[in-house]
Amino acid sequence: MGVLLEIKNIETYYDLIYAIRGVSLSVAEGSITTILGNNGAGKTTILKTILGLIDNQPDKGTIEFMGHRIDGLDTEQIVRLGISCVPEGREVFEELSVRENLMMGAYIRKDKKGVAQDFERVFNYFPILAQRKNQWAGTLSGGEQQMLAIGRALMSRPKLLFLDEPSLGLSPLLVKEIFQIIRKINEEGVTILLVEQNAKKALEVSDTALILETGRFVMKGKSSDLLKDENVKEFYLGVRSQQSAKGYQRWKRKKVWR
């Protein structure tokens, strides 16, 4: 398996705020890689930096996609290389119909036949979207909008798909469904970089996981290993290590990586 995306030592500033403090990451072709972290750790910022959505960033470091440097390119160019993104909070085009939203997903493609096929594929993944084809996207429910956002991102036939908190604000049942679909998409050959708060789900679905804290990766490993790791259990999976007879935790685990 080759390396699809290689990030070396990127640092990102929002004006004076030092958000990403030297992060390296490589995403293997065909894998699901997940980035976990608390609020404000900088997960979304990493994705935005890769996509070139933050002006003049990364400040330092290099980003390579399929062997080509992409840092410093425009978002429009990066997307055309085969990276697609499901942004945090869905960001569908509310006053466009579902069909038009998907059409925009395929904006960079010229082959009409393939696009028609992909319409079928997306409607196959998400039958509800086929029913709502001519409705404004803004009138869909949150879960349907999330499905639409994923479908829209798939329409460009990406090699690498970014998913930014796909479970945000969805019911447990929907979350389960979405994660099943993520796995299915991956099985069809799309490499996925997943950013999640829902650590358990994300670790279950992914191959490799990285944990981000205040702009640095503090832990990296196979997802199955991290699921068993004591630190991860305590801080991200919410499993208490020990309980006293009175029912409160007697001691607090120290974060060993600090």
Place this chain on the structure above:
Amino acid sequence: MIDFIQMIISGIAVGSSYALMALAMVLIYKASEVPNFAQGEMALLPVFIAFMIIYSYGYSVFAAFFGALVFALVLGCCLEFAIVRRAKNSNVLGLIIITIGLEMILLGFVSWKFGADERVMPSFPISSYDSVMFGDFYITTIDLLTLIVALVIMISLFLFFRFSKFGVAMKATQQNETAARLMGIRTNRVKMVTWGISGTVGSVAGLLIAPVIMDPYMMWDPMLKGFAGAVVGGMTSLPGAVFGAYIVGIVEHLFGGYVSMDFKAVVAFAVIVIVLCVKPSGLFARHYVKKV
């Protein structure tokens, strides 16, 4: 009763040129979130270019008008590319000042190059005194032409935004620029072309007004009335802008006919005030209002 219907017909006829200006302003408002006060002058310059092509180079009216529209397209694109886009971190006020500045520059340029005198569009085939009778009612031929052309433009804009990929991309850019960039849409280019299209639509209005009245200040009135119509329609809706402009045209004529000819010009603004009091977001504002 005949008077009443006649006034409505005249109002609709006049409203057509307002509607074109309103459409042009709404297009730019949706793309760059600024009421473009240079809209009138972006139409004025192409009108005088057409004048120049006919008068000095002796081409036919149609060639000249075509040339003027192409010029308007290029002018709109250039203004966005060279000036509006360069405004870094601009707020609405800053952009408004920029458009007012553009307006003054273009107006000054036209006055300087072509003089402030009233002119006549040479060799225009329809005289502004011709009219067509429909039973008891008449409409001047040029108004009828304006009405038809306006309808054609509205329908083609509708089809463009509904069915063409680029039109949908324009809508997408207006709704969520970041997401549009993530789709690979070159949003800067989309905005530039929007300004070009807007300038062209406005220039059509200008070219249809020119045979009746042509001097450097000819576009002031249609621009302000068009703006009034756009505000009445909610500033973000193309059909709304058209309806608003027709409302302004009709109310203005009825007021002129029944109340006072002297105050006819200010009625449009009274309409704005009333509409904004009753429904501040305009008559046709969409439900998903994100922009302030």
